[in-house]
Amino acid sequence: MDRLNRLLTGEEIVSLVKSLADQISRDYVGKELILVCILKGAFMFLSDLIRHLHIPVKIDFVRLASYGAGMKSSGLVEISKDIEIPIEGKDVLIIEDIVDSGRTLQFLKERLALSNPSSIKICALLDKKARREVKIEADYLGKEIEDIFIVGYGIDFNEGYRNLPEIYYVTPDEQEKR
Numbered sequence: 001m002d003r004l005n006r007l008l009t010g011e012e013i014v015s016l017v018k019s020l021a022d023q024i025s026r027d028y029v030g031k032e033l034i035l036v037c038i039l040k041g042a043f044m045f046l047s048d049l050i051r052h053l054h055i056p057v058k059i060d061f062v063r064l065a066s067y068g069a070g071m072k073s074s075g076l077v078e079i080s081k082d083i084e085i086p087i088e089g090k091d092v093l094i095i096e097d098i099v100d101s102g103r104t105l106q107f108l109k110e111r112l113a114l115s116n117p118s119s120i121k122i123c124a125l126l127d128k129k130a131r132r133e134v135k136i137e138a139d140y141l142g143k144e145i146e147d148i149f150i151v152g153y154g155i156d157f158n159e160g161y162r163n164l165p166e167i168y169y170v171t172p173d174e175q176e177k178r
Contacts, residue, residue: 004161004168007150008143013125013167016142017045020123021052023140024093028055031091034117036083038108039063040162041097044154045125049095060085064104077107087117093140097155098126102136109136126150126167 008016024033037046039061050057063081092112099105105122112120123140130147151157152164161168 002157002170002172004151004164005171006166007145007148007169008153008167010165013153014048016125017048018052020125020140020142021049021054024049024123025054028091028093031055032058033091033093034058034060034085034087035093035095036087036108036112037061037095038097038104039081041155042095042125044162045097046095049123058085062108064108077104079111083112087112087115090117092117092120094120094122096122096124096138097153098128098145098150099124099136099138099141100128100131101133103134106134106136125153 033055035046035050035057037043037059040063046059050059060083061081062079062083065078065080094105094108094112096105099122109120109122121139122136124138125142127138127141127144128147129144148169149157150167150169151161152167154162155167156162157170
């Protein structure tokens with residue numbers, strides 16, 4: 001069994017989300033903003049983020065996968081649900097839980113650009129810069145973290161732990177090390 005160690009409390013998450021919402025609200029006043037949430041990990045972040053935005057937005061979802069059942073990205077990005085809202089000429093903000101290798105975001109940004117939006121930016125709650133394999137950065141970032149495997153607040157391991165209200169990092173149980 002793995003051991004969970006708290007990384008961010010619920011209060012710390014709320015503070016990060018409110019700060020991001022304030023920045024986004026200021027930057028997109030008077031614009032038609034479409035939020036594209038990457039499922040499944042970012043759904044809780046999106047849900048909290050939109051409650052703190054002070055501007056009207058439209059929401060769509062995309063489902064991408066690069067992890068499978070492992071703790072490390074496979075590097076291959078697959079799409080199983082695409083957006084449905086037309087984004088041509090619109091401002092698009094991709095909502096992501098965590099930037100890791102950057103391959104998923106690079107793939108999605110390039111795919112969305114084919115529809116000629118006015119702009120495409122990225123909002124991520126967390127960033128593991130140590131894992132970056134491609135040059136991509138979040139335009140709106142909650143917090144940079146070390147190279148640790150995290151769960152909770154929508155982020156899973158083998159579809160588990162999503163329901164945790166806080167964010168934890170996983171360390172192997174001491175007995176498994178023996």
